[in-house]
Amino acid sequence: MNENSEYILETRNLNLYYGNFLAVADVNIKIRRHQITAIIGPSGCGKSTLLRAFNRMNELVPTARTEGEILFNNENIYDPSIDPVEVRRRIGMVFQKPNPFPKSIYENIAWGLRINGFRGSKSELDDLVEKALRDAALWDEVKDKLDQSGLSLSGGQQQRLCIARTIAVRPEVILMDEPASALDPIATLRIEELMQELKKNYTIIIVTHNMQQAARVSDYTAMMMLRNHEDRSGTVIEFDRTEVIFTNPRDKRTQDYVTGRFG
Amino acid sequence: MTAITSSLRDITFEQQLAQRQRRGKILEIAALIAILLGIAMLLTLLVDVVIDGLPWLRPQLFTEFPSRFPEKSGLRSAIQGSIWLMVFTSIMVIPIGVGAGIYLEEFAPRNRLTEFIEINIANLAGVPSIIYGLLGLGLFVRGLGLGRSLIAGALTMTLLVLPIIIVTTREAIRAVPRSIRLAALALGASQWETARDHVLVYSMPAILTGVILAMSRAIGETAPLITIGALTYIAFDLRGPLDIFTVLPIQIFNWVSLPQKGFHDLAAAGIIVLLVLLLSMNALAIWLRNRLFIRW
Ligand SMILES: Nc1ncnc2c1ncn2[C@@H]1O[C@H](COP(=O)(O)OP(=O)(O)OP(=O)(O)O)[C@@H](O)[C@H]1O
Ligand SMILES: [Mg+2]
Numbered sequence: 001m002n003e004n005s006e007y008i009l010e011t012r013n014l015n016l017y018y019g020n021f022l023a024v025a026d027v028n029i030k031i032r033r034h035q036i037t038a039i040i041g042p043s044g045c046g047k048s049t050l051l052r053a054f055n056r057m058n059e060l061v062p063t064a065r066t067e068g069e070i071l072f073n074n075e076n077i078y079d080p081s082i083d084p085v086e087v088r089r090r091i092g093m094v095f096q097k098p099n100p101f102p103k104s105i106y107e108n109i110a111w112g113l114r115i116n117g118f119r120g121s122k123s124e125l126d127d128l129v130e131k132a133l134r135d136a137a138l139w140d141e142v143k144d145k146l147d148q149s150g151l152s153l154s155g156g157q158q159q160r161l162c163i164a165r166t167i168a169v170r171p172e173v174i175l176m177d178e179p180a181s182a183l184d185p186i187a188t189l190r191i192e193e194l195m196q197e198l199k200k201n202y203t204i205i206i207v208t209h210n211m212q213q214a215a216r217v218s219d220y221t222a223m224m225m226l227r228n229h230e231d232r233s234g235t236v237i238e239f240d241r242t243e244v245i246f247t248n249p250r251d252k253r254t255q256d257y258v259t260g261r262f263g
Numbered sequence: 264m265t266a267i268t269s270s271l272r273d274i275t276f277e278q279q280l281a282q283r284q285r286r287g288k289i290l291e292i293a294a295l296i297a298i299l300l301g302i303a304m305l306l307t308l309l310v311d312v313v314i315d316g317l318p319w320l321r322p323q324l325f326t327e328f329p330s331r332f333p334e335k336s337g338l339r340s341a342i343q344g345s346i347w348l349m350v351f352t353s354i355m356v357i358p359i360g361v362g363a364g365i366y367l368e369e370f371a372p373r374n375r376l377t378e379f380i381e382i383n384i385a386n387l388a389g390v391p392s393i394i395y396g397l398l399g400l401g402l403f404v405r406g407l408g409l410g411r412s413l414i415a416g417a418l419t420m421t422l423l424v425l426p427i428i429i430v431t432t433r434e435a436i437r438a439v440p441r442s443i444r445l446a447a448l449a450l451g452a453s454q455w456e457t458a459r460d461h462v463l464v465y466s467m468p469a470i471l472t473g474v475i476l477a478m479s480r481a482i483g484e485t486a487p488l489i490t491i492g493a494l495t496y497i498a499f500d501l502r503g504p505l506d507i508f509t510v511l512p513i514q515i516f517n518w519v520s521l522p523q524k525g526f527h528d529l530a531a532a533g534i535i536v537l538l539v540l541l542l543s544m545n546a547l548a549i550w551l552r553n554r555l556f557i558r559w
Contacts, residue, residue, distance in 0.1 A: 055449065088448060088449055088451045092451075093445075097442060101461060112451070115450070
């Protein structure tokens with residue numbers, strides 16, 4: 001395993017199916033370590049499907065099927081010898097709708113640590129919980145009510161709790177599927193600032209519908225679109241540095257989309 | 264021309280609306296009458312039972328064994344039998360029923376066999392209880408040679424309430440949002456850890472409610488227990504699971520079938536005890552539902 005190479009994830013001839021429907025076709029991209037990669041594109045082009053392929057969450061859909069490879073630190077995560085549970089611990093995910101557990105704020109974070117083999121003392125656990133909440137910029141708001149239910153927080157706080165829960169188990173990559181779409185502009189801004197902080201230690205892949213957000217937060221951008229209107233399969237039509245995608249894209253469709261002239 | 268058509272249309276519309284409202288009103292009144300009838304019947308029954316039974320609700324009712332004389336008769340052996348029957352049934356049916364529900368909902372592969380099992384369980388929940396009595400008689404009393412014992416009764420009751428518990432467990436589990444499962448799995452939890460620490464925990468109040476309601480059905484069951492031979496006169500304390508036994512509804516049935524008026528009043532007192540037991544179990548279930556259910 002080469003942990004220091006420039007690329008942390010690489011897809012090779014990736015095809016993602018639901019039953020016989022090829023939802024995402026022939027994706028070959030390389031994700032850079034400690035960078036934020038945005039996936040953009042019109043609704044239904046397969047952004048979420050591609051994102052979920054990175055930590056094998058797709059296979060929780062009974063009809064889903066994967067062809068090709070995804071290399072994570074040069075190791076194929078779809079190799080039969082690899083346990084998806086291990087993949088998901090190392091590649092975490094934050095969902096579109098905040099989904100904290102209906103447990104205390106403390107337990108929301110401690111649970112992930114425990115199932116991943118934490119065997120230390122209570123005070124060590126306290127420290128890890130505090131660290132995760134600080135890293136998710138939530139500590140000051142919740143430090144006096146750690147025993148309250150995670151569901152009692154506001155939407156933006158809940159989403160940061162979900163981020164804290166994810167980073168507590170020290171994944172290498174964090175996948176985010178429209179993490180701010182249910183939040184107001186101020187909460188969104190906080191999440192975006194947080195991503196800039198997290199970038200130092202994590203690799204982030206984010207799906208977003210918000211062009212400004214993609215332009216603001218990401219270093220690289222993958223533009224997805226349906227290949228044609230017959231098979232309705234989505235694919236990555238252009239993948240480049242975010243400035244290039246937004247200012248000087250090679251593909252006309254990308255230009256139309258990012259400037260709002262699509263459809 | 265258009266003005267006339269549109270006004271005509273408006274008139275028809277008005278008429279229909281009035282008619283619909285009238286129909287709704289009639290239905291409302293019919294429903295109210297139905298409810299009142301039901302309540303009135305229940306009240307008469309209750310009042311009747313209370314008038315006959317109240318004077319007999321005295322300590323001896325709980326401390327005495329049944330006897331040839333109404334004044335010396337009590338529910339001691341029947342109460343013991345009912346309680347222990349419930350205890351043994353719960354011990355067997357809760358782990359099996361809840362386990363089966365979790366398996367079917369969380370782990371079972373979606374295939375023909377699973378579907379076949381699911382349909383059968385749903386149907387079993389509607390089978391008349393006497394059928395279970397016959398099964399118990401053949402399987403436990405005779406087949407396993409357990410005789411007319413408490414354990415044979417508890418096993419029969421287990422079969423009877425098992426489908427109900429499986430079905431309510433599955434419903435309770437299904438109420439836990441998928442997003443919670445995904446959240447747990449995305450943290451690197453196994454399916455088992457997800458089920459144990461989340462799905463099961465959050466659905467527990469609903470499962471418990473279902474279990475209590477199923478048990479309150481079991482406690483009033485008479486037919487299957489009569490079938491396996493629990494219709495006996497028992498004038499000693501229960502000595503163990505292999506002992507013969509009786510239960511509240513059977514004792515009540517016994518007393519009702521005797522000629523003396525005293526026994527009929529005693530039966531009324533027994534009915535009050537059974538009703539209080541049933542109502543408190545239902546109240547507990549409602550309390551649990553209101554207090555512990557998670558609102559997603
Ligand atoms: N569980 C599923 N079963 C079957 N088909 C699915 C499933 N999930 C998604 N699809 C199909 O796969 C295609 C891609 O869906 P996906 O959710 O990845 O799109 P998306 O780009 O994330 O869209 P949006 O921007 O609206 O979230 C769509 O045609 C969708 O209908
Ligand atoms: Mg999506």
